[in-house]
Structures are given as C-alpha cells and as structure tokens.
Amino acid sequence: MKKSRDDYLTIFFISIIGIYILIALAFPMYAILSKSVENKDGVFIGFENYQSYFSNPALVYSIYNSLFISIITMVITISLAFVFAYALTKSCMVGKGIFRSIAMIPILVPSLLSGISLIYLFGKQGIFRDLMMGYDIYGPIGIIIAEVFYTFPHALLIIITALSIGDARLYEAAKVLRSKSIRTFFTVTLPSAKYGVISAAFVVFTLVITDFGIPKVIGGQFNVLAVDVYKQVIGQQNFEMGAVVSVVLIFPALLAFVVDRIVQRKQVAILTSRSVVHEPNKNKKFDLIMLIYCSVISVFILTIIGMCLYASLVTFWPYNLSLSLDNYQFDLMDGGGWDSYYNSIRLGCYTAFFGTIVVFTGAYFVEKSRSVKTGRSILHLLSMMPMAIPGMVLGLAYIFFFNHPDNPLNFLYGTMAILVICTITHFYTVSHLTALTSLKQIDNEFEHVSSSLKQPFYKTFFRVTVPISLPAIFEIGIYFFVNAMTTVSAVVFLYSSKTNLASVAVLNMDDAGDIAPAAAMGMMIFYTNAAVRIVYVLVTKKILVKFQKWRTKTV
C-alpha cells in the first residue's frame, strides 16, 4: 500500500517521541547498568561489585528492611483506604466532598514532610511523645506511619474508581435474592473491586520501596535500599556501588509492575455498556459509622499538616513557643533560599507545559493513528516503562549518561532543562494512561470521517481531539506541576546551584538540623499546590462549560 503524507507525518512524530523516550529513559538506564559492572576506572569487572554488595551484611539487611516496611505499609494503607473509599462510594453520609478533598492533601506535599511532622508530634520533644510508650518514632514505626499518610490518597483514588464501577444490576439481584449485606459485600462488591485493590496494593508497594525522603528523615538507624543509594553516592562517592544498589532496587519495583500489568489485562469485561451505575441506599447506622471513620482519618491527616504549619511558625521549638516568621527566612539557611522556591515553580510550569504536550501527542499516536502498528506498540511499551523505574535510580542514571564527556547532550547537565526532562520522564506513565483513557472515549469515527474527507489528521487533532480532551489535558498538566513541586528522589542528584529546588531544600534543611525551616518550606509547597488546585477547579469550571457542553444532554 502506498503511504500517504499522513503516514509519513505519523512516522515522523512517533519517531520524535520514541527518540525522546530513548534518550530520557533507555540510554540512561543502560548507562547505570553498565556502571554497576565496572570499577572506578571504567573497566569491566563482571559481577565483582555485586559480590562485594552481597557480602556486606549491613547492605543486604536493607533489602529485608525495605520489603518489611513496604509490605506492612501496603496492608495498612489498603485496608484504611478501602473502608474510606467504601464510605465515599457506598454510603449516604454527609460531607463526602470535604472528606475526599482532605484525603487528597498528602499528594500536595513532599513525602518527607509527614516525617518532619511526626518528629514534632512524637519525637523526644513532641506534643504526644507520651503516646509512644517508650517506643522510638525514629525507625520502622515512624517510617510506616509517614508512608501510610503519603500513600493513602494514591490507593484511595484507585479503589474509589474500582468501587464506582460496581454494576447496580448485581446489587439488585442480590437484594431480590435476600442476600445479607455482608454476603453481598463478599460476592458482589469485593469481586468487582478486586483488580482495583490489587492494582492499588502494587502502587503502594512501589511508592514505599522507592521512597527515599521519609526513611531519610525519620528512619533513624533503620536502613532501606533507597537511602543506601543516597549514602553510597553522596556519603562515600561510590558511584559503582550506588549503581549496584539501584539495580537491586529496580527488581522489586519491576516485579510489582509486571504482575500488576498481567492482572490488569484480565480486567476487561466488568463494566459493559449495559452496566448500570450503583446508587447507595440510606442506612442510618451504617452511614454514621462511616462518618465517624472518615472523620478519624481526616483528623489524622489534618493533624499532620496542622502540626507542620504550627511548627513552621514557632520561633525556637521547644524553648521559645512565641510565633514568628523567622523560619521563613530561607536565605539564611542551607538549601538555596527563596530562589529554590521560585526554581520549583519554574520547574513545575515547564514540566506541566512540555510534559503535557509530549505525553498527549504520544498517547494520541498510540491510540488514534491507523498506520505504523509496530511503531505504536513500541511507543506504548516505552511509555509504560518509567513507572517501574525508581526516581533516584533515574536521577543517578542521568548523571552517568548526561555528564559523560563524550555525550553531545552534555551541555544539558546542571541546567533546568535536565530537571524538566527527568521529571517528565519520571511521571510519564500515569499521564500517558490518563491521556489514553480520555482518548479512548472519543469515537474513532472522527478520524475515519476526516480521513475520507481527505483532511489531514492534525486538523482533526486540533479541532476535535484537543477540545474534547481538555479536561484530561488540564488534569495531566496539574499532575505534572504538583509532582514537580514535591518530587525529591528524581532530582536530588541533578540540581545545581542555579537550579536548587524547594523540595530538595526541605531535605537539605532537615539534614542540616534546620527542621523548622524545612517544615516552613514544605508548607510553602503545600500552599502553592493547594492554590493551583483551587484555581484549576475554578477555571476549568468556566472553560469546560464552553468546550464540554456536548457532554450534557440537550433537551
């Protein structure tokens, strides 16, 4: 078949995005893998580094520790989030919107802020230190509480979606058959939400095992893999060993990713076009219990954030409790001062702008173009890969790849651009999936019609696809912005003096013992993200009315 101009354009764009992902992901990963089998002078030494890694009990113990906290956190978070999601979808309690908003707060702050807050709550000078009954918050207890806080909204979002797709016809059938509500729960609710719960479990597991901020802040002597990477590289300048630990860290993350993908493949036919959305019935007792439960969780979340707010305003904890803005004088502390805050906002904007364009265009070609089938599936596969790569590993890989003297892209090293590339890549997969979901909702007829009318595809793209997908496009932009503001792990090896970031400043100020200013900077990130979210909600309401009118039925 003769290729049309559209086909060539498609090939061109798929190649561009493919090359981007190769440069931003595949080549750096190759660089880190090869580094792990080299010695200091770059000579290939086989698995010698791995041998010395596995003969060091302190390092190997981190593997157990990492798995331990990841699994415990996974169980706790999934249980808590499931009941919360159940309350939001299957009860008629009041205040669902507020509870949902509160539950989303942890997404807006860097993970390590919860660790800082726990120190103020349960540390040696903490407000509730007596509740610890002699146990130490520095260690697994602190890590797990903080990780639960951090992963809760991620799990909640997935489980809410899973519970929302329960088919009302099944519930009706259960009711007609006089099934007890417990039985209905186990025979209808749970099976339909099964895949969502499994998926959420893997997401939590991966988030925890790759998180570095929380164990760094509150881990005490409890070593985990992600912190080991940091210690090897920053503390001992042992890049080869850092690469080895990185490779070890990739394994559990990759495994979780693969299993999740296999499980997801099975979940296809639950929601069919004939499904009816289930509307919960009123049940006073049940609704009250759920209300109390959600209130308790919300108080927990608000306490963590509220404590940080208070701590950031106290002049000198715990000896001078008068309130002041001293801790917001970032220019007098480590971490780059107020510049780092403005840099973070710049990074957020650039990442949102470029990231959304790259991701949405990429997803468009994967989903909508009719030619170059192999190219499309390769592109899709590449787009899914970043999910399995821990941020720190990506960052370290970037040093090896981009700072190599022979690399023509070397000039990017130490600039804002490399931070943007790294952040886009790190958060690529979730955005890609959001874009795909939205694009799948648009009937392919549009492409067929415009093609038979001999219209080039980009006309359809700009006139139909983009306007229809605006909600998803904004969602992706916000997702990139918020994550660029909060991420530490992806950028901790890559920032330079001119590109200090607020999230890294939180880490470094805590590291230097300036914990109150660290809390203050964390709160600045929170205010910014919350404000952006609110503006987003207000603006989209107005804009979307214009572009999304077709979604509402006209009489």
Added chain:
Amino acid sequence: MGGNMKKITTIMSIMALLFLSLVNANAGSLTVYTAIEAEDLKRYAATFNEDHPDIEINWVRDSTGIVTAKLLAEKNNPQADIIWGLAGTSLMLMKSEGMFEPYSPKGIEKLDPKFRDGDEPASWIGIDAWVAAVCVNTVEMAKHGFSMPSSWEDLTKPEYAGHVAMPNPNSSGTGFLDVSSWLQIFGEDGGWDFMDRLHKNISHYTHSGSKPCKQAAAGEVPIGVSFAFRGARSKAKGAPIEIIVPSEGVGWEMEANAIIKGTDNLEDAKTLADWTISKKAMEMYNVAYAVVGMPGVAKPVEHFPPALLGAMIKNDFEFAATNRKAILAEWQKRYDTKSEPKS
C-alpha cells in the same frame, strides 16, 4: 492546509526556543564550589567584591559529602572553576586523582605550614579549621538528672544510653573527622573499642555534622557530638547548650581551596585564590571561625570555649586521607545496621 503546517512548524520552533532558554550558560564569572555555611556566603562574596568588583561569584553550596561527590562525579568534565572552603581530606583525595591546577597563591608563605599542600607549587591551601566538640543541652540533662560529661570516655557512661547523637562518618565530613581522631587519640584497637562502647549509647547517627548539635539545641537529644562552630552559633541564638571540649583532645579538619584543572577562567581563579589567603580574608573567616590559616590573626570568637585551641590534636591528615576507605568500611560493618540490638 499549508497554513496548518506552518502553524505546526511555528509552534515547534517556539517550543524548541523555549526549551533552549532553559539551558543557560554563564561566562566572565567564577563557579565556586563550597561547603561553607549558607549564612556566611553572602558576606564572603560581598567582602571579596569590595576588592574585585569585576569578578562575579556563583556559589555552588552543599554539605561536604555532596560537594565532594559532585566534584568526583564531574571529574572528566568539570563544572567548577575553583573550590573555596571544602574539607581538607576531600581535597587530598582529589589531588591524588589529579583534579587540581597546582598554584601557590601570593602570600602562601605567611600560612601555617599545616595549612598548605607540601608540594611546590601547592595544589591546595587551607583557610580555616573547624574543631570537634560536644553540644550538651543543660535543660534536658537536668530533666534526666545526668551529670555533665567532660571527656570522650564519659560519653560511654551507661546512664547516657540512647541519649547521644553523632554524625554518620559515611555521609558526614564531621563524622569522619570524629572517627579518625578517635583512632589517633586511642590508637587503632583502643579507638574501635571506644566506639563499640559509644555505639551502645547512640540514639541515632545523623547524615550531617551540624545536625546533632542542632538537635541538642532543640532538646531532641541531650548530647550531640558535633563541632564547636555550630554549637557557638546555636548558643548565640539562645539555645540552652554548653559546648564541651573533651579532655582527651579533639579532632579538627581544615577548610581548604583549590583551583580545578581545566577551568576556562584561570586568571580570575588565581585572583580569587590570592585573595582568599589575604589578611582581610582571614579576618573575615575569624568572625565565625576561631582557627584560621594565618597565624597571629585570630581573635577569640564569642561563645567559643577558650580551652578549644589547646585541645586540638596533632591531626595526621595523611593517615585520615589514605585510610579513609578502610575506616569507613570497618565502621559500616560494625555499626551501620539495625540487626544489632540497641540497648
């Protein structure tokens, strides 16, 4: 249709331009890598610019471990022009990697011989020193009914179990300074034996050297092994702490400078190197540091314990730099794991 293509090309070129604007180069100025405390940087640059207003200083500041890691990572493609204020042992390590442009700055003969590289021309020059010390929170000590420690040996007293913090030598320059000084003070076997006993009292090892003192200042631990300079700063801010100078002697480490080989601004780098060991610079360091590289300049610094200077051990930097890797590995094997129960 052509209009649309044009639109796409325009959009793409605007994107490319925007992206390129993120990559900013800078010429006619010096990129200076440093581990000097953040609150001093502006003052240092301003004082330097009084004499040399035409040279702009771009600081790259981070903790000792991070700056050292950065420099080593960038070895084949250096980003820095000059180092101003980084741990001497780190610089000795880098010298052995051939990373410096040897240059003896004007006035080097006025420096204490300890504060310069022995080779001619010198690869690095020392400017000031930071000295180990113990920060003790008097309020918390009274609360627990503890007596004040006066020596390193005192820190191993069973009553302090779980109440001492110290920096992890694997991530902190101060931590390494402590460990290497104990090995010199108590001898190899005695040093490890001391650390074994101290380990029983350690509540946690921190990643940075200033953190134990700041935590002691905030009452998070009663006793923090740190350095005197940090303690003096916290005390000045009103923290209820005493700075203890252990009677066996204290380790110390100098902050040093070196010009990076391959800098594209060698002239300015030399000018800066000359200036950093001038008398004016020494007086500038002396505002915060009690020990500076030029003898006879230093005046006592407020809140610094007077006994400190006499307690500084005769530090064998060669020993510390050569055995760094082995010492760190041994330390990690012994203490850096949770598998050992904390008593």
